[in-house]
Amino acid sequence: MNDQAPAPLEPTDSDHTALLPTAPDGPALSPLVQGYWRMDAWERTPAEHLDFLKAHVELGVTTVDHADVYGRYTIEAQFGEVLALEPSLRQKLQIVTKCGIQLLTPQAPERRIKHYDTRARHLRASIEASLGHFRTDWLDLVLLHRPDPLMDADEVAEVMIELRQSGKVRHFGVSNFTPAQLGLLQSRLPFTLATNQVEIGPLNVASLFDGTLDQLQQLRICPMAWSVLGGGRLFDDEDETGRRVRTALEAVAEELGDCRLDQVAFAWVRQLPSRPFPILGSGRIERVRAAVAALDLVLDREQWFAILQAAQGRPVP
Amino acid sequence: MNDQAPAPLEPTDSDHTALLPTAPDGPALSPLVQGYWRMDAWERTPAEHLDFLKAHVELGVTTVDHADVYGRYTIEAQFGEVLALEPSLRQKLQIVTKCGIQLLTPQAPERRIKHYDTRARHLRASIEASLGHFRTDWLDLVLLHRPDPLMDADEVAEVMIELRQSGKVRHFGVSNFTPAQLGLLQSRLPFTLATNQVEIGPLNVASLFDGTLDQLQQLRICPMAWSVLGGGRLFDDEDETGRRVRTALEAVAEELGDCRLDQVAFAWVRQLPSRPFPILGSGRIERVRAAVAALDLVLDREQWFAILQAAQGRPVP
Amino acid sequence: MNDQAPAPLEPTDSDHTALLPTAPDGPALSPLVQGYWRMDAWERTPAEHLDFLKAHVELGVTTVDHADVYGRYTIEAQFGEVLALEPSLRQKLQIVTKCGIQLLTPQAPERRIKHYDTRARHLRASIEASLGHFRTDWLDLVLLHRPDPLMDADEVAEVMIELRQSGKVRHFGVSNFTPAQLGLLQSRLPFTLATNQVEIGPLNVASLFDGTLDQLQQLRICPMAWSVLGGGRLFDDEDETGRRVRTALEAVAEELGDCRLDQVAFAWVRQLPSRPFPILGSGRIERVRAAVAALDLVLDREQWFAILQAAQGRPVP
Numbered sequence: 001m002n003d004q005a006p007a008p009l010e011p012t013d014s015d016h017t018a019l020l021p022t023a024p025d026g027p028a029l030s031p032l033v034q035g036y037w038r039m040d041a042w043e044r045t046p047a048e049h050l051d052f053l054k055a056h057v058e059l060g061v062t063t064v065d066h067a068d069v070y071g072r073y074t075i076e077a078q079f080g081e082v083l084a085l086e087p088s089l090r091q092k093l094q095i096v097t098k099c100g101i102q103l104l105t106p107q108a109p110e111r112r113i114k115h116y117d118t119r120a121r122h123l124r125a126s127i128e129a130s131l132g133h134f135r136t137d138w139l140d141l142v143l144l145h146r147p148d149p150l151m152d153a154d155e156v157a158e159v160m161i162e163l164r165q166s167g168k169v170r171h172f173g174v175s176n177f178t179p180a181q182l183g184l185l186q187s188r189l190p191f192t193l194a195t196n197q198v199e200i201g202p203l204n205v206a207s208l209f210d211g212t213l214d215q216l217q218q219l220r221i222c223p224m225a226w227s228v229l230g231g232g233r234l235f236d237d238e239d240e241t242g243r244r245v246r247t248a249l250e251a252v253a254e255e256l257g258d259c260r261l262d263q264v265a266f267a268w269v270r271q272l273p274s275r276p277f278p279i280l281g282s283g284r285i286e287r288v289r290a291a292v293a294a295l296d297l298v299l300d301r302e303q304w305f306a307i308l309q310a311a312q313g314r315p316v317p
Numbered sequence: 318m319n320d321q322a323p324a325p326l327e328p329t330d331s332d333h334t335a336l337l338p339t340a341p342d343g344p345a346l347s348p349l350v351q352g353y354w355r356m357d358a359w360e361r362t363p364a365e366h367l368d369f370l371k372a373h374v375e376l377g378v379t380t381v382d383h384a385d386v387y388g389r390y391t392i393e394a395q396f397g398e399v400l401a402l403e404p405s406l407r408q409k410l411q412i413v414t415k416c417g418i419q420l421l422t423p424q425a426p427e428r429r430i431k432h433y434d435t436r437a438r439h440l441r442a443s444i445e446a447s448l449g450h451f452r453t454d455w456l457d458l459v460l461l462h463r464p465d466p467l468m469d470a471d472e473v474a475e476v477m478i479e480l481r482q483s484g485k486v487r488h489f490g491v492s493n494f495t496p497a498q499l500g501l502l503q504s505r506l507p508f509t510l511a512t513n514q515v516e517i518g519p520l521n522v523a524s525l526f527d528g529t530l531d532q533l534q535q536l537r538i539c540p541m542a543w544s545v546l547g548g549g550r551l552f553d554d555e556d557e558t559g560r561r562v563r564t565a566l567e568a569v570a571e572e573l574g575d576c577r578l579d580q581v582a583f584a585w586v587r588q589l590p591s592r593p594f595p596i597l598g599s600g601r602i603e604r605v606r607a608a609v610a611a612l613d614l615v616l617d618r619e620q621w622f623a624i625l626q627a628a629q630g631r632p633v634p
Numbered sequence: 635m636n637d638q639a640p641a642p643l644e645p646t647d648s649d650h651t652a653l654l655p656t657a658p659d660g661p662a663l664s665p666l667v668q669g670y671w672r673m674d675a676w677e678r679t680p681a682e683h684l685d686f687l688k689a690h691v692e693l694g695v696t697t698v699d700h701a702d703v704y705g706r707y708t709i710e711a712q713f714g715e716v717l718a719l720e721p722s723l724r725q726k727l728q729i730v731t732k733c734g735i736q737l738l739t740p741q742a743p744e745r746r747i748k749h750y751d752t753r754a755r756h757l758r759a760s761i762e763a764s765l766g767h768f769r770t771d772w773l774d775l776v777l778l779h780r781p782d783p784l785m786d787a788d789e790v791a792e793v794m795i796e797l798r799q800s801g802k803v804r805h806f807g808v809s810n811f812t813p814a815q816l817g818l819l820q821s822r823l824p825f826t827l828a829t830n831q832v833e834i835g836p837l838n839v840a841s842l843f844d845g846t847l848d849q850l851q852q853l854r855i856c857p858m859a860w861s862v863l864g865g866g867r868l869f870d871d872e873d874e875t876g877r878r879v880r881t882a883l884e885a886v887a888e889e890l891g892d893c894r895l896d897q898v899a900f901a902w903v904r905q906l907p908s909r910p911f912p913i914l915g916s917g918r919i920e921r922v923r924a925a926v927a928a929l930d931l932v933l934d935r936e937q938w939f940a941i942l943q944a945a946q947g948r949p950v951p
Binding site for chain 1: 747786
């Protein structure tokens with residue numbers, strides 16, 4: 001970086017925040033999704049949360065990512081409380097949530113072990129609870145949070161069909177599924193799964209090579225990308241890959257006009273041909289603004305592969 | 318276990334031993350299958366073998382699992398000799414056997430190396446030999462014992478079709494096949510493969526995650542499960558995973574009413590949504606009786622995942 | 635080997651060098667393919683190259699394997715120069731070349747990193763350049779050299795369709811693709827991919843077990859096999875697997891009548907049921923002649939598995 005560097009990217013008035021379908025008959029989501037799994041760490045009053053929510057909606061980030069288990073089963077209700085302060089906001093949002101994990105938690109003291117439950121009864125109950133927490137009549141997209149080795153695909157398909165028909169859930173998808181697991185469930189459904197929310201980022205490139213993203217591109221299903229920034233690894237000097245990737249991101253950031261590391265990382269993920277929807281984890285509106293500003297950012301092939309090379313620690317073969 | 322523990326599970330008069338189809342157009346097998354691969358280690362006279370056979374048939378375990386190579390090519394004929402003592406038993410049995418392995422054996426002194434042969438000529442000859450050994454006109458189910466890198470799927474399919482039409486083999490399946498191998502052979506067949514007999518058990522959980530069981534559930538093919546008890550590993554104190562799993566099985570066994578470790582292991586496998594048919598390896602009728610008694614045993618989700626957690630050495634993610 | 639050993643194999647007048655289709659609607663190639671990636675290491679004049687080319691064509695090896703990047707982008711043009719000495723040869727040849735890699739090279743000093751580019755613009759330009767280098771109006775078969783994580787399958791399919799219709803490229807295939815990558819691209823094409831050129835040989839048996847060859851057999855696509863001899867590993871005494879495989883090849887070679895190690899290796903690969911087309915890497919005509927002479931060589935099952943056992947360091951399970 002130097003004095004002559006162009007100003008950091010700022011949002012433009014292009015329509016790059018228009019909603020995009022995640023699959024041929026999938027829901028239309030905003031190209032960036034605001035994650036709320038750390039909402040309770042933001043230490044805000046409901047009014048302050050509302051300000052943040054309205055601010056990112058204003059920026060075009062209208063899709064919010066949740067799960068029943070976030071904050072040990074507390075986040076959905078906290079978010080619902082915020083939404084209740086201005087109920088008209090609901091129409092502007094696409095709410096994504098997840099179910100299927102049974103966490104060890106003080107709320108369920110009889111539970112002895114973390115496990116999964118994808119039986120119809122649990123899915124129905126979990127989704128009813130989510131509807132109550134959000135104080136809404138419908139969820140835009142519900143994902144099976146984790147592949148469950150006990151998943152009966154017929155039973156899951158039946159409950160998905162039923163809940164779509166009832167209007168309570170508009171779309172269903174999965175998260176962290178392998179191609180075989182997604183293929184199994186898809187084989188029982190009359191509609192295309194809306195997404196597979198998986199870990200994708202310069203510090204998590206496995207899905208680019210293990211068939212996960214190939215399958216999604218083939219089925220024309222866009223993934224949602226979690227952990228784009230790899231948790232804290234990008235800034236952990238003990239993490240060799242983290243250091244290498246940070247250096248590569250910094251170099252590209254400078255070339256692209258003094259933009260931010262996270263802007264480059266989001267752009268890197270969005271250039272994948274399966275067209276992932278990245279999830280933002282930060283609660284700071286300037287981070288959201290920066291990510292939105294980077295929606296038009298395009299790395300050239302060499303910049304993109306420089307980051308991949310850093311991730312893999314070697315040039316491509 | 319304590320004095321107040323309920324009595325060990327015993328067979329009930331429910332119809333839980335009714336035959337079940339292994340695939341939409343597959344054979345109907347008993348929910349538990351008696352394996353005969355260690356038959357010669359039981360050190361019995363033919364009359365004693367007959368007693369054991371009649372006893373497990375009486376208990377509803379009417380399917381027997383064989384392979385041409387068991388006992389270094391001797392078991393099928395030994396079993397046929399037993400069956401000849403009471404030929405009317407044949408109608409009550411479903412005989413499963415396997416072919417395709419060429420073992421080093423004194424019977425074939427010219428053979429220099431263990432290998433596979435899935436050519437039509439060998440499959441035909443092997444199946445004719447099995448029919449002769451069992452002194453029967455038909456085999457209920459014949460499996461390719463191992464995936465053969467030289468398998469010509471067209472040639473195998475042709476011989477399978479021919480032998481079904483002749484009535485000599487009623488159904489065909491495979492054993493130890495990957496999803497790609499099964500998919501290849503299936504693509505050439507006008508009927509669904511009846512099963513994939515694979516290693517499944519609390520000490521062998523790979524097939525739950527590598528796509529093997531996902532594919533079978535998708536195709537509605539039930540696996541047969543070999544090595545449910547993991548050979549001796551469950552009782553090997555040097556084996557850390559074995560110790561962990563044994564402890565978990567013991568805890569569940571006690572919760573379920575002082576039942577046996579192997580009963581819990583069979584129930585654990587049978588709860589998989591691909592609905593495996595476990596193979597029993599013991600020649601002791603009380604072990605068979607115990608396994609039959611456990612057919613109604615159902616673990617709850619936490620018990621099931623406690624065993625998986627022990628198998629994997631960590632909670633599910 | 636001993637004095638009584640039969641003479642080394644020599645070409646016969648059988649028609650074993652007739653062209654074979656690589657896929658149902660694929661190109662007809664010669665059963666052995668002459669690789670030119672080391673052409674510049676042969677240190678020959680154009681006239682000498684022409685002699686070699688005519689000699690292997692005379693032997694029935696009429697398919698030549700190239701890539702834009704071989705010899706750091708120089709081989710195609712060198713070959714074209716040779717071909718220009720006797721233009722009528724073109725009709726007798728099947729030219730295979732590849733595109734999609736962007737190599738670090740003095741010819742492109744602005745390039746900073748090795749990367750891939752499978753965008754339409756690059757593929758079109760690369761293929762036009764290849765046509766110019768070879769001084770020909772058509773390429774028989776063009777392969778995507780490496781799977782590109784940025785591959786947009788729709789865009790690639792569109793340019794493949796366009797270039798086939800123009801007559802500039804008669805067939806398209808891929809190289810080093812996983813089953814998921816090939817499946818994705820195939821899903822967008824109205825024709826079957828002609829081949830997947832992958833590493834196959836006694837020192838590279840991964841594709842026999844990871845689904846690559848299963849998929850190709852299923853789709854009736856024949857692979858092309860590169861590195862059949864494993865580079866120098868077969869003669870590297872430091873390489874334990876190399877030593878084991880060499881010993882096994884030597885034993886089979888002697889049994890088969892004092893033939894050569896490479897003859898056995900080519901026969902071993904050609905016996906795979908996906909029917910690979912091996913690529914020859916040597917520029918010595920006697921090596922080509924030996925490989926052609928071995929086209930009728932057939933290992934028996936034990937010989938074939940002895941080599942696999944040496945490759946894997948253990949008997950098959």
